[in-house]
Amino acid sequence: MKALLVYPEWPDTYWSFKHALPFEGKRSVFPPLGLLTVSSLLPRSWEQRLVDVNIRPVSDADLKWADVVLISAMLVQKESMLRILSRCRERGLRTVVGGPISSCMLDLPLYADHVVVGEAEELVADLVTGLENGTAKPLYQAKELPGLNTTPLPNLDLINPKYYSSMAIQYSRGCPFNCEFCDIIEIYGRKPRAKSPAQMVAELEQLYARKWRGPVFIVDDNFIGNKRKVKELLPVMAEWNTRHSRPFRFYTEASVNLADDQELLQMMKDASFDRVFLGIETPAEESLKEAQKMQNTHRSLLENVRRIQRYGMEVMAGFIVGFDNDPEDIFDRQVKFIQESAIPLAMVGLLQALPGTQLYRRLQKEGRIVCDGDGNNLDLRLNFKPRMDPQRLVDGYRSILQRIYRPDIYYARVRKFLAQYQPHTGRTHLSFSDCQALARSILKQGIFSRHAFSYWRLFLAASTRYRQSFGAAIRLAIMGYHFQKLTQLTVNRD
Numbered sequence: 350m351k352a353l354l355v356y357p358e359w360p361d362t363y364w365s366f367k368h369a370l371p372f373e374g375k376r377s378v379f380p381p382l383g384l385l386t387v388s389s390l391l392p393r394s395w396e397q398r399l400v401d402v403n404i405r406p407v408s409d410a411d412l413k414w415a416d417v418v419l420i421s422a423m424l425v426q427k428e429s430m431l432r433i434l435s436r437c438r439e440r441g442l443r444t445v446v447g448g449p450i451s452s453c454m455l456d457l458p459l460y461a462d463h464v465v466v467g468e469a470e471e472l473v474a475d476l477v478t479g480l481e482n483g484t485a486k487p488l489y490q491a492k493e494l495p496g497l498n499t500t501p502l503p504n505l506d507l508i509n510p511k512y513y514s515s516m517a518i519q520y521s522r523g524c525p526f527n528c529e530f531c532d533i534i535e536i537y538g539r540k541p542r543a544k545s546p547a548q549m550v551a552e553l554e555q556l557y558a559r560k561w562r563g564p565v566f567i568v569d570d571n572f573i574g575n576k577r578k579v580k581e582l583l584p585v586m587a588e589w590n591t592r593h594s595r596p597f598r599f600y601t602e603a604s605v606n607l608a609d610d611q612e613l614l615q616m617m618k619d620a621s622f623d624r625v626f627l628g629i630e631t632p633a634e635e636s637l638k639e640a641q642k643m644q645n646t647h648r649s650l651l652e653n654v655r656r657i658q659r660y661g662m663e664v665m666a667g668f669i670v671g672f673d674n675d676p677e678d679i680f681d682r683q684v685k686f687i688q689e690s691a692i693p694l695a696m697v698g699l700l701q702a703l704p705g706t707q708l709y710r711r712l713q714k715e716g717r718i719v720c721d722g723d724g725n726n727l728d729l730r731l732n733f734k735p736r737m738d739p740q741r742l743v744d745g746y747r748s749i750l751q752r753i754y755r756p757d758i759y760y761a762r763v764r765k766f767l768a769q770y771q772p773h774t775g776r777t778h779l780s781f782s783d784c785q786a787l788a789r790s791i792l793k794q795g796i797f798s799r800h801a802f803s804y805w806r807l808f809l810a811a812s813t814r815y816r817q818s819f820g821a822a823i824r825l826a827i828m829g830y831h832f833q834k835l836t837q838l839t840v841n842r843d
């Protein structure tokens with residue numbers, strides 16, 4: 350059997366970092382980890398080829414070669430996925446779709462021959478037998494959530510790491526919290542399941558053997574979902590990384606209660622975590638309560654962010670507007686919070702009610718769902734009827750983006766961040782690719798730009814007062830370019 354594994358294209362979103370990648374000479378942010386894991390579960394007798402459409406398009410020759418096409422996607426990749434499925438259908442080529450999209454796109458069976466809902470470890474063996482015998486079912490649905498102790502190493506032979514800006518590893522699935530808008534807990538459950546420290550070391554060894562050096566994204570939706578287990582893992586990661594002369598810098602996503610645990614923060618620092626994404630959502634306590642985001646209430650979110658920054662981790666964060674309880678001044682409050690907390694990369698989105706979530710079910714009961722949403726929180730088309738006047742909500746949202754990514758305001762925020770940040774790796778030298786990115790950044794942002802003055806103010810501060818953080822400053826200048834481009838595109842959209 351010849352299996353073509355396809356990862357559809359990311360649209361232009363915060364996480365695609367599409368406008369920043371050319372500075373680094375990269376084509377995509379991270380490889381398709383889910384498909385690489387599925388690849389390891391397929392029989393050795395199968396021939397396999399992987400096309401990540403973010404790296405290159407699917408060619409007619411690929412489709413001609415394949416007996417079956419396996420696609421893994423998230424909801425935001427829907428459009429690209431549908432285009433690929435339609436080409437397969439024209440050729441009568443058998444298709445299988447899995448990944449998070451299969452849990453939230455109810456009409457998917459209309460487009461794919463076989464749909465896999467749930468985690469691959471439970472289902473692939475059955476699917477393989479069905480495909481080989483010609484008896485594959487239209488739907489494969491996992492009855493339970495598997496432990497991760499049998500999850501194989503991803504098959505890195507199918508990718509060329511040099512095209513990616515980061516490598517990726519998954520440590521755990523699931524999150525113990527209960528945010529109303531969250532689809533993660535619906536798909537992966539509220540009891541975190543984790544790999545063993547030995548499995549994680551094997552993943553690190555594999556990346557090291559493939560000569561990867563640099564950032565590694567731990568893709569978990571909440572890395573600290575089970576703090577006790579994470580505390581067993583982190584010293585092992587720290588020891589491994591130190592013994593190998595720190596080839597990797599890690600970043601991940603975590604809940605805000607990370608700030609409550611100084612032991613855990615120190616352990617992450619020792620293990621070379623230098624960035625963490627937090628779901629802050631909103632500074633309005635009444636909206637946090639409405640969203641059942643109780644872990645973010647009764648605390649000073651500002652102080653929490655600063656504490657994490659003091660442990661050598663840059664905080665990136667997600668923010669949402671559109672909650673029923675959002676006060677009239679929510680737009681100003683979001684801007685003020687983002688600027689005061691010195692979070693350079695603030696991903697602000699309009700609330701979306703994704704199918705399958707508690708929020709979707711509540712709004713459906715209230716007769717407020719308009720359409721199914723596309724998982725892209727930069728989309729200005731609301732998929733539900735908000736309490737606030739919709740035009741006021743969209744205009745207010747635009748005004749947040751315009752303010753926080755205005756270049757002088759953005760660069761000032763980065764300078765403030767550098768003043769609060771205490772980098773811990775002591776790594777001041779720049780690699781060859783860092784130097785290339787720096788040269789491109791100077792050309793694009795420091796010479797051929799209307800905002801060169803603000804850029805050079807940051808550059809000067811980074812090369813004098815914050816020399817330890819010079820690399821972080823340049824990376825943030827480049828990331829700022831991505832966010833500024835996205836803002837222009839979003840605010841000009843109808």
Ligand code: SF4
Nearest residue numbers: 524526527528531570
């Ligand atoms: S903390 Fe994050 S992953 Fe966990 S339920 Fe809330 S939104 Fe979902």
